[in-house]
Amino acid sequence: MKIWAHRGCSQLYPENTLLAFEKAMNVKNLTGVELDIQLTRDGEIVVIHDEKVDRTTDGFGYVRDYTLKELKQLHIFAGRGADTERIPTMKEVIELLLPRMKNDGFMINIELKTSVFNYPGIEEKIVTLVDEMGVKDNIVYSSFWAESLVNIHALEPTAKLGVLDASVSNCLYKAIGLESMWRDVPNGSIALHPGGIYMDIPAEKFKGRDVRAWFGGHLYPELPTGGKLDVNKYAEKGATDLILNEPDKYLR
16 A cells, blocks of 8 residues: 655645645655645646635635735744745745655655636646656646646646546546547556545456545644554555555554
C-alpha cells in the first residue's frame, strides 16, 4: 500500500502550505503529496483547496478575484508562536519538493479545481510549468471535471491521469469513457481516485488499475485522531494507495 499526504501533512499543519509540504517531504517512505490548484485574477497558479479563501486564511472572497500579490498578503494561522503561512504558488511547491523528486521519485498529485470554475488555460499553464521544472515523470493530474483531463492529455499525451469522484464506480465509468476516446491510452491505465468510504463495487471490476483512495477527515487545527484506518480493509476493497491527513502515523 502506497501512502500519500493529503494537502500535505494537513492534520498537524495548515493544509496546502509550504510548511505542510515540508513536513510531508520529510516523512520516510511517503510516495508523494496531493494538492489543489486554481488561478488568480492575473493568471498565476496557486495551491489552495477551496474556491474561497475564507476558511483557511484571514481574508474573504474568491481566489479568482485576487491577484497573486493580494493573495500573498493574507495570513494562514500556523499555531501560537509559529510564523504565519501564505498561500503558495505551484512553482514554490515544486521548488521545495524538487530535491526529493529528483533523488527518490517523490510524486505530486495535482488536482485541478475546475469543477466549479472553469479557469480557462489552467491546463496549459500547469503542463508548461511542470515541463519547465523537469518533473513530468513525478506528476499525476487529477480532476472531478473530466474535460480538464481531456485537455491535459491533448497537451501531454504521456501524462499520468487520475479520475476523481465520490465513488469508485463513478470513477471507473469516467475512466472507461476517457480511454475509449483515445487510441494511445491503454485500457486500465487511467487511475481511479475515489473517496475511501465509497468503494462500492467489487475490486475485480477494476483490477490492475491504480486506485488512490482519499480521506478528508479532521484537518488542522483540529486535534489529531486517536485511531488508524484498517489498511488491509481498503487493500481488500481494491485500493492500491491511500491519501491521508496523517501519513506519518502509517509510515513510522
